[in-house]
Amino acid sequence: MFALTPSESIDKINKMKKNPTVLIVDDNQGNLSVLGSIVAENGHIPGFATSGTEAFAYIKEKLPDLILLDIMMPGMDGFEVCRRLKQDATLAEIPIIFLTAKTEKDDIIAGLELGAVDYVTKPFNQKELITRVNTHLELQAAKKELREALAAKEEALATKDKLFSIIGHDLSDIFYGLQGFTQLLMDEETQPDVNAREDNLQILKQAVTDGYDLLTNLLNWSRSQTGRMQANPTTLVLQDSIYHNVELQRDKADCKNIDILAVVDDNILVFADVNMLDTILRNLISNAIKFTQASGTVRVTAEQIEDNLVEISVADTGIGIKPENIDKLFRVNIAHNYGTAGEKGNGLGLVLCKELVEQCGGTIGVESEVEKGSRFYVRLNVNSEL
Numbered sequence: 001m002f003a004l005t006p007s008e009s010i011d012k013i014n015k016m017k018k019n020p021t022v023l024i025v026d027d028n029q030g031n032l033s034v035l036g037s038i039v040a041e042n043g044h045i046p047g048f049a050t051s052g053t054e055a056f057a058y059i060k061e062k063l064p065d066l067i068l069l070d071i072m073m074p075g076m077d078g079f080e081v082c083r084r085l086k087q088d089a090t091l092a093e094i095p096i097i098f099l100t101a102k103t104e105k106d107d108i109i110a111g112l113e114l115g116a117v118d119y120v121t122k123p124f125n126q127k128e129l130i131t132r133v134n135t136h137l138e139l140q141a142a143k144k145e146l147r148e149a150l151a152a153k154e155e156a157l158a159t160k161d162k163l164f165s166i167i168g169h170d171l172s173d174i175f176y177g178l179q180g181f182t183q184l185l186m187d188e189e190t191q192p193d194v195n196a197r198e199d200n201l202q203i204l205k206q207a208v209t210d211g212y213d214l215l216t217n218l219l220n221w222s223r224s225q226t227g228r229m230q231a232n233p234t235t236l237v238l239q240d241s242i243y244h245n246v247e248l249q250r251d252k253a254d255c256k257n258i259d260i261l262a263v264v265d266d267n268i269l270v271f272a273d274v275n276m277l278d279t280i281l282r283n284l285i286s287n288a289i290k291f292t293q294a295s296g297t298v299r300v301t302a303e304q305i306e307d308n309l310v311e312i313s314v315a316d317t318g319i320g321i322k323p324e325n326i327d328k329l330f331r332v333n334i335a336h337n338y339g340t341a342g343e344k345g346n347g348l349g350l351v352l353c354k355e356l357v358e359q360c361g362g363t364i365g366v367e368s369e370v371e372k373g374s375r376f377y378v379r380l381n382v383n384s385e386l
Contacts, residue, residue: 020065020137023047025055025081026099027073035068035099042130044137052076056084059091066137071100071111079114086115093143095136099124178207202255209252213286213349220279220352231273231359235383238302238310239264241274245281246300253289253298256341260289262300270310270380276356283349284314284376290339291374292318308382315375321368329366330354353378 022044024035029050036046047064049055051073058064067085071078078098085091097118098111108119117136120129182204246262253260270277281300288298296317305311319340321329329350357364357378368374 019043019045020141021045021047021062022133022137023049023055023058023062023064023067025049025052025067025073025078026070027051028070031070038126038130039068039133042134044133052078052081055081059085059094063091064094065140066133067094067096068099068133069096069116071098071102071107079110082111082114082116093140095140097132097136099129175211178204178211213282216279218348220356231276233271233273233360235269235271236274236277237266238268238270238312239266241277241281242300242302242312245278245285248282249285249289252286256289256292256294256296258289258292258294258296258298260285260298260300264300264302268302268304268310269382270312271383272360272362272380273356276360280353280356280378281312281314283353284378287349288314288316288318288374288376290343291337292316293340304382305379310380310382312378312380313375314377315373317373320370320372320374321366322370326366326368330364 022039024032024039024046026032026035027050032048032050036048039046047058047062049058052075055067055069059067069078069081078100082096082098085094085096092115095117096115097120098116099120099122100107101122111119117139118132120132242262242264246260250260285298285300292298298314298316300312300314302310302312330353331351354364357380360380362378362380364376364378366374366376
């Protein structure tokens with residue numbers, strides 16, 4: 001790391017963070033001018049303050065990536081500025097390099113003990129100064145990258161825990177229902193009449209369907225998380241995929257007397273993975289049916305909204321979504337939502353939809369109004385070349 005030349009170090013920094021900001025704090029205008037030129041010539045954005053008070057105002061507003069701090073200033077000196085910064089949790093991580101004419105060993109030690117990362121004496125060597133600046137910017141960027149990686153790991157572990165909770169709750173409920181109704185149908189002494197038997201069989205069928213859908217989503221989500229689900233996009237006739245998935249969900253809609261419509265021109269094309277697109281459509285249509293009351297409507301449409309962009313829309317007349325819950329839709333959440341006929345929903349289907357849409361190079365969004373319905377839309381490219 002320390003063997004990098006100034007130019008190599010700048011390139012590495014700029015790859016991690018574009019145009020770092022360096023705050024220069026000095027009560028001498030000539031020093032500010034010289035240091036500002038050095039900082040700017042090496043690809044960084046200079047900021048300026050002539051006192052500790054000005055420095056604090058700048059830092060709190062713009063959060064610079066590094067501070068070059070003079071020690072000997074009227075009023076609040078550099079040591080006091082450093083001390084106060086390190087006492088503020090939101091500012092303590094900003095690296096400080098003392099830049100001063102004070103060369104006594106005790107002063108150097110005092111500055112480092114206060115939390116400064118380096119100490120450069122005046123008159124300074126320009127190449128040495130910028131090398132130290134670049135080194136500490138690089139270290140700061142690396143620390144930030146590490147913190148983000150650790151945060152991502154913690155989030156992934158939390159998501160895994162939520163997922164296990166979903167599996168435990170939902171699968172146990174499904175198998176409990178299967179076991180109970182199967183036993184009821186097998187018990188000769190409690191055989192229901194023909195109509196009740198028909199209802200029980202319908203409940204069993206729905207439980208099996210729910211279990212299959214859940215396991216399919218879990219498998220696909222697991223494959224996407226481990227990189228084993230790779231998109232193989234091709235140009236598809238969208239009408240075929242939509243009509244196919246609408247028909248797969250028609251029985252579920254008929255059970256709730258929901259009118260399900262599909263209106264798609266036969267000339268609309270999309271560039272997507274066929275299996276991923278089927279999973280996206282299946283989940284969005286199933287979700288719309290689940291949260292729509294009996295005798296409601298689900299409408300699936302598609303239109304080309306730009307030269308290389310198609311929007312697929314799944315709209316319903318259902319219960320809608322509260323505004324405060326919109327942001328939670330595409331995250332794994334152990335809180336269950338129930339459909340209008342008591343169908344359990346865990347939200348995993350929408351999480352999977354978002355990941356698959358993004359793997360296909362598209363975007364997903366939602367518009368909703370409570371008690372009036374929701375519209376989920378997916379935007380995909382027509383081809384890969386434009």
